[in-house]
Amino acid sequence: MDDTQIAGDLTRVLISKEQLETRMAELAAEIDRDYEGRDLLLVGVLNGAVMVMADLSRALRSRVRMDWMAISSYGSGTQSSGVVRILKDLNTDISGMHVLVVEDIIDTGLTLSYLISNLKSRNPASLKIMTAFRKPEAQQMAVEVSYVGFDIPNEFVVGYGLDYDGHYRNLTSVGTLAPHVYS
Ligand code: XMP
Numbered sequence: 399m400d401d402t403q404i405a406g407d408l409t410r411v412l413i414s415k416e417q418l419e420t421r422m423a424e425l426a427a428e429i430d431r432d433y434e435g436r437d438l439l440l441v442g443v444l445n446g447a448v449m450v451m452a453d454l455s456r457a458l459r460s461r462v463r464m465d466w467m468a469i470s471s472y473g474s475g476t477q478s479s480g481v482v483r484i485l486k487d488l489n490t491d492i493s494g495m496h497v498l499v500v501e502d503i504i505d506t507g508l509t510l511s512y513l514i515s516n517l518k519s520r521n522p523a524s525l526k527i528m529t530a531f532r533k534p535e536a537q538q539m540a541v542e543v544s545y546v547g548f549d550i551p552n553e554f555v556v557g558y559g560l561d562y563d564g565h566y567r568n569l570t571s572v573g574t575l576a577p578h579v580y581s
């Protein structure tokens with residue numbers, strides 16, 4: 399979806415399509431270097447990480463595998479609760495594998511810290527995190543993240559996989575919603 403088509407629903411664009419492309423390519427180069435000679439499994443967290451995964455994985459030069467998990471984080475509206483349910487588990491047995499979790503956004507960190515402890519219990523050879531966006535001011539749980547696309551202000555954002563009520567995931571840039579959309 400072209401951003402101008404729904405520009406009226408955004409108050410401002412925080413990160414442009416071009417910035418996203420450049421940053422994903424930079425992170426892919428880092429990941430290529432860090433995992434050189436090792437088999438890597440990318441684990442995408444549905445639904446938000448679909449765009450990140452598509453761009454990051456195609457920017458990589460290394461041969462990788464991909465798998466997906468779907469989790470629901472209970473909470474009302476735009477607030478995370480940290481109570482997490484697995485809606486779709488991995489198809490892969492990750493024991494002994496090098497795993498890189500690919501996330502859309504880390505807000506409080508509650509969802510991710512649950513996911514990490516869950517995945518660690520399956521004994522992967524290594525487990526690291528990549529996220530497209532992170533809100534440092536919102537963080538409640540310390541989670542070690544190896545690759546961060548962009549640190550952003552503590553505001554609700556949409557686009558590039560991120561939704562409001564299911565909409566705006568196919569927006570090519572990331573921005574903040576205009577109040578008339580949710581009020
Ligand atoms: P926590 O707080 O557990 O939240 O780190 C992680 C999940 O909450 C969703 N989330 C957002 N979704 N715009 C969105 O569209 C946002 O600004 C936002 N902040 C958090 C998201 O699903 C993420 O995985």
Ligand code: MG
Pocket residue numbers: 443444445446447502503
């Ligand atoms: Mg998510």
